[in-house]
Amino acid sequence: MADKQLACMTCQPKGLCGGRGLLTLKEGAWANNPLAIQVLGICSALAVTNRLENSLVMGGALIFVCVGSNLLVSLLRKRTPHRIRMIAEVAIIATFVILFDQFLRAFYWDMSKQLGPYVGLIITNCIVMGRAEAFALQNPPVLSIVDGVANGLGYAVILAIIGFFRELLGTGEIFEYKVLSGQWYTPNQLMILAPGAFFALGILIGIFNAVKGPEPGEKK
Amino acid sequence: MKGNVYTLCYTGVLGTVCALLLTAVAKITEPYKEANAQAERNHNILNVLQVPYPSKASSQQLVKIFEDNVRLEQLGKLKIYRYIPPKDSDSSETLAVGFEGPGLWGPVKGFLALGKDMKTIVGITFYEQEETPGLGGEIVSSWFREQFVGKSIVDEAGNPGIIISNSEGSAPNKVDAISGATMTCNKVQAMLNEAIKSIVEEK
Numbered sequence: 021m022a023d024k025q026l027a028c029m030t031c032q033p034k035g036l037c038g039g040r041g042l043l044t045l046k047e048g049a050w051a052n053n054p055l056a057i058q059v060l061g062i063c064s065a066l067a068v069t070n071r072l073e074n075s076l077v078m079g080g081a082l083i084f085v086c087v088g089s090n091l092l093v094s095l096l097r098k099r100t101p102h103r104i105r106m107i108a109e110v111a112i113i114a115t116f117v118i119l120f121d122q123f124l125r126a127f128y129w130d131m132s133k134q135l136g137p138y139v140g141l142i143i144t145n146c147i148v149m150g151r152a153e154a155f156a157l158q159n160p161p162v163l164s165i166v167d168g169v170a171n172g173l174g175y176a177v178i179l180a181i182i183g184f185f186r187e188l189l190g191t192g193e194i195f196e197y198k199v200l201s202g203q204w205y206t207p208n209q210l211m212i213l214a215p216g217a218f219f220a221l222g223i224l225i226g227i228f229n230a231v232k233g234p235e236p237g238e239k240k
Numbered sequence: 241m242k243g244n245v246y247t248l249c250y251t252g253v254l255g256t257v258c259a260l261l262l263t264a265v266a267k268i269t270e271p272y273k274e275a276n277a278q279a280e281r282n283h284n285i286l287n288v289l290q291v292p293y294p295s296k297a298s299s300q301q302l303v304k305i306f307e308d309n310v311r312l313e314q315l316g317k318l319k320i321y322r323y324i325p326p327k328d329s330d331s332s333e334t335l336a337v338g339f340e341g342p343g344l345w346g347p348v349k350g351f352l353a354l355g356k357d358m359k360t361i362v363g364i365t366f367y368e369q370e371e372t373p374g375l376g377g378e379i380v381s382s383w384f385r386e387q388f389v390g391k392s393i394v395d396e397a398g399n400p401g402i403i404i405s406n407s408e409g410s411a412p413n414k415v416d417a418i419s420g421a422t423m424t425c426n427k428v429q430a431m432l433n434e435a436i437k438s439i440v441e442e443k
Contacts, residue, residue, distance in 0.1 A: 101250055107251070108250075122265050122269050122273075126273050
């Protein structure tokens, strides 16, 4: 990776970091989507998506943590001793997660109760740690922020889609407003329960892969 | 490879900075979190006392409504939350007593609300429980809790106690138990009876 390292001071006219910014964004949010392609961090994706609002807050939390930890890991990347880099990463990630959790507890109590332990469990979310380890350790801060946004967004959008359909089909509501009238639509409780999450995520991953097509070099 | 001393210093500085930051944030948000916890408790008491309040009330509003309407009284050893409705409202005076005891998996805590006669149950709520979801956890469901409304805390002969059982027949102090949750029901019955005993004693 060392030869690919780009200093952001020398941004080319092509765009952020000589076009690498846009590439990173596309890679994280689409081509290498952490949820739909890499299938990481699905525990929380299954658990909190029974309401659209929960999904959005959870997505926001992941963007915040991913950006924060990527930035800090990248800033410290030359000072961090290689042997303890993972412990350092976890400490940084945990700090951001607890910050967000404290914020929810103080100002968004109802949401904090609904998300329960899942906010705290972002610490163990493979996406965050994976980006810190695979990207932020080798790349300059600005590019790492872009990567954090991209991956956080990739996760948040998928969560929002699943949350939207689960709430709509499971309760006939969106943001707790009745959308599908009770007269002709019977809410499908299955979508609110755990199996609904598996179905929704499975179908979504299937669609994502079908649209994106096979990996280069992958046999059909 | 950097030396051990450097690694130790790095760890120390990183750890300290993170800890300081989190301590500061925890301190700053503490009053808000405390208000939320108190609002949660007040919310439960308001509900069980059937004090009317707007459904989208904020934590601060709930604390205010609670302070305006509910009085904490000491009756012997018993702590009582009493709601005296304003003269022009059609709701009646109620009072609530806390109860707690061991459940099947963990502590169960709640409030029992009685009418002015200190005999008729007007509501019950559980604000802390870890019973099996779907079985013992059903104690928080509305069908189970609504059964208590209108029941008496004494039987026909005037003996204090409530019965949670699926046996035949009905009594003014009997509610249906939850199938598959006999242990939880027995434990809830025991802790309720303990509270009822002290209410009757102090009355």
